[in-house]
Structures are given as structure tokens and as C-alpha cells.
């Protein structure tokens with residue numbers, strides 16, 4: 001199965017008849033944790049900027065819960081995702097709420113992806129670990145570098161490897177830290193890098209790390225079939241912030 005179809009079918013399974021106020025409330029509720037993290041990071045690294053003057057890009061934003069919350073602060077926000085169903089719902093929510101958000105279909109691994117503006121903040125809530133190929137990750141980092149303003153920052157939360165990671169039946173984990181799922185054929189679904197390797201990857205991509213925090217006890221569920229596992233055998237979380245290296 002192509003990874004894009006994997007997400008598409010997840011969004012298509014979302015009940016279409018659900019009232020839009022409920023969809024919006026749920027999307028915003030799920031994004032609260034990340035929203036608070038972005039607020040803290042803005043206070044720490046961009047204390048003098050006004051939200052009203054800021055442009056924000058959310059990558060892999062799905063329905064766009066985080067984008068809606070950030071737009072309420074006054075920022076101009078663009079939510080991108082490669083799932084047509086997710087972006088279609090995001091557009092319905094924009095129309096319904098009148099939020100200052102744009103929703104666009106885009107694949108962040110596509111080398112030709114371009115925006116007609118640069119961003120103060122690019123925020124990634126759980127997309128990076130969905131990009132499993134090295135060339136695709138390099139391409140994503142390149143896009144980030146080109147799309148950030150000179151003093152712009154990339155804020156991300158992602159899952160990272162733990163030695164005790166448990167792999168249930170129907171999945172396999174390869175030496176390149178890629179988690180595969182069997183859907184008839186094996187499909188790469190997550191890249192669960194060791195946090196030290198993630199740091200190296202960011203540096204090798206030409207990014208400067210200004211914040212990197214490893215949360216050993218904040219476990220990530222990589223897939224619904226890992227849902228009932230104890231937290232010590234699930235991946236851990238990392239929150240990090242990078243910016244372009246000074247010339």
C-alpha cells in the first residue's frame with residue numbers, strides 16, 4: 001500500500017455527517033498540547049514579535065486543529081497536508097469558522113514544493129516520523145530551510161527509538177529504524193530514529209538546533225495496534241526547535 005493511501009483511507013473513514021462544530025472542537029482539543037508548546041517556544045525565542053505580524057506554516061496538519069488555534073492569536077496560518085480528504089475537511093472548517101487559515105494540498109517530500117511567502121514559524125506535529133525514506137527526509141529539510149524567514153524557526157514534536165521498543169505481529173523494525181506494517185505487502189510507515197541520530201540528521205541537513213528535549217516517559221503510540229502496550233516499551237518523544245545556520 002502507498003503511504004499516501006494509508007492516510008487517505010484513515011481520513012475517509014471519518015464520519016462525513018458529523019456536525020462541523022464538533023469536528024472543529026475535537027481538532028482543537030487534540031492540538032492543545034502542541035499549541036501550548038508553540039506558545040512557550042515563541043515566548044522563549046521570539047518574545048518581541050507580535051502574533052498579528054507572524055506567518056505560520058503547519059506541515060502535515062490534517063484537519064488543522066493547531067492551525068485554527070494559532071490563527072486565533074492573530075497569525076496568518078497555512079495548513080498543508082498531502083491527504084485530499086484532510087484538506088477538504090480543513091477547508092470546510094475554515095469556511096464554517098471564518099478562521100484566518102489557508103489549507104492546501106502539498107507533499108513536503110516533493111522537491112519542487114514552493115510557497116509564495118516565507119514563514120516565521122513552521123510547526124510539525126507528528127509528521128516527521130511519517131517520512132521513512134532518507135531522500136524524502138532530506139528533501140523535507142531542504143524545503144524547511146528555503147521556507148523559513150532569516151530568523152524563522154522550525155518547531156517539531158516527534159517519536160524516537162527506545163531499546164525496549166516492542167514490535168507486535170504484523171509489523172517489523174529494520175536496521176535503518178524504519179517500522180513496517182504488513183498490508184498484504186510490507187509498507188514502511190514510521191521512521192523511529194534514535195534521538196542521537198535525529199540530532200545528527202538535523203545538523204547534517206544544515207540546521208542549527210536551539211532546543212532539543214527528550215521525554216523518556218512521554219510515550220508515543222506509533223499505530224492503533226500499539227495502543228494497549230505499557231509506556232516503557234513504546235517509543236519516547238522529542239520536542240526540538242531548529243533554525244537555519246547563520247551564513
Ligand SMILES: C[S@@+](CC[C@H](N)C(=O)[O-])C[C@H]1O[C@@H](n2cnc3c(N)ncnc32)[C@H](O)[C@@H]1O
Nearest residue numbers: 007060061062081082083107108109125126130
Ligand atoms: C500522524 S498524522 C499527524 C496529524 C496532525 N498533525 C496531528 O498531530 O494530529 C501525520 C499527518 O501528516 C500527513 N503527511 C504524511 N506524510 C506527508 C507528506 N509527505 N506531505 C504532507 N503531509 C504528509 C498525513 O496525511 C497526516 O495528516
